[in-house]
Amino acid sequence: MRSQPALWPSPIRHMVKMQPDAPVLYFAPEVLQASARRFVRGFGGLVTYAVKANADPAVLDNLVGAGIGAFDVASPAEMAQARAAHPRALLNYHNPVRSRAEIAAAMAHGIASWSVDCPRELEKLSEVPREGTRIAVRLRLPVAGAAYDFGEKFGADPAQAVVLLRRAAAMGFAPAMTFHPGTQCADPEAWAVYVRAAAEVARRAGVRLCQFNVGGGFAAHRAGEAPDLEAIFSRIATEVRAAFGPDAPALVCEPGRAMVAEAFTLALRVKAVRAGGALFLNDGIYGALMELRDIGLPARIEARRPDGGAVPGAPVPRVIFGPTCDSLDRLPDPMPLPDGIAEGDYVLIRAMGAYAASLSTRFNGYGAQEIVTVTAP
Known part of the structure; x- marks a missing residue:
């Protein structure tokens, strides 16, 4: 993990300004x-x-x-x-x-x-x-x-x-x-x-x-x-x-x-949306989502547009794939996300301070998260 000294007021303010394309852990x-x-x-x-x-x-x-x-x-x-x-x-x-x-x-x-x-x-x-x-x-x-x-x-x-x-x-x-x-x-x-x-x-x-x-x-x-x-x-x-x-x-x-856990929010970006509704994210089970295989999906998830607005639509269960070339890089359970979600949008997962970073590998060149300091996660 790399630490960034600047203090941002919130994850969304940082996302809108910096448009990060790699995973970010927002630390409060x-x-x-x-x-x-x-x-x-x-x-x-x-x-x-x-x-x-x-x-x-x-x-x-x-x-x-x-x-x-x-x-x-x-x-x-x-x-x-x-x-x-x-x-x-x-x-x-x-x-x-x-x-x-x-x-x-x-x-x-x-x-x-x-x-x-x-x-x-x-x-x-x-x-x-x-x-x-x-x-x-x-x-x-x-x-x-x-x-x-x-x-x-x-x-x-x-x-x-x-x-x-x-x-x-x-x-x-x-x-x-x-x-x-x-x-x-x-x-x-x-x-x-x-x-x-x-x-x-x-x-x-x-x-x-x-x-x-x-x-x-x-x-x-x-x-x-x-x-x-x-x-x-x-x-x-x-x-x-x-x-x-x-x-x-x-x-x-x-x-x-x-x-x-509560001090960190994980922000991931949608890399692709398949015709059947499956999403490819920029991190997966070889990275910050590794533990979700064992303890299940959290419910504290939201989707945001690159401009910070909420992604519209009713929640739809979606298959989630990570970015690696391994077909096992997939969450075991579907993640409910708005039906309007699109490539380039962000998925924010709350309370990810525990194990998200410490269990991450660098398989296929993925799995590193930047740390950005915020006033509130």
Whole structure:
């Protein structure tokens, strides 16, 4: 991604003036900082930003400016990115699988918390200094309510989590727990189930948790009413008090998508309209639309003429192809767009700050997005 320093009042003003022919991500720093302050104000514990969602330096710098001083990092590269934004930031390395070389690099960065979900990964941390270091056992449960389930790849079942907690404490680490309810989760009950199960695991292990990371998964506003994050924060606090009592551990969360999504609007241009109504856009599943294959189309979409006016006509479901020469470069579901849409028009998709850039490839020479700073997305 390339950053453009000029500040524009809105995406439409920029489009009308500059007529961009390549994809643009319109970035509203004030919206990002407001999202960060919402988490810091509403969540009853430490807020760590999941760098994987969007690691652009402007994003990280604005989060630091809004009071975020801790980051969830999944690789040495993300550690370096977080350190560049905040040299003294607290870093949690909660990717449960690491090579020996990655462990050594993480030790050099002074990682505060590591997660594990199996005995082998815990043993690989035997050389990590104990003082001030937490080992968070990652729990998994068959909980519904998310766009897709992280438990298929990561996490220990409750019985194994008991064993891992005991072993981590015996090795001299400060014992902790973590989980992830699944991406784009808006149901407070998902967190409640995990909180109760984690408290039971800790009791069975005979271990007092020093910290409890309730994960990411907080939903961004993709359709309908905006997710009620405060309801989730409140439910987490209530369940933790009830499940752990006076020995409740310190809370941590690691939002990514819900922190950064709303601050960006993606603008794509129509390259061609086929006789059957299918559209070719200047980006697709090898670029900013990659994640839409897995979590479906958002509803916050509008079409604009090059002069900024709304494209007329009733919504028509349209097959969407990307710009590459690969026939797989196609969205799995039709996108409703006005029947008057034409070549050269723009399609604006709201809340695209998470993963649109970080998942993009450069296949066939496509997939790069310019970042333009705006007052409002």
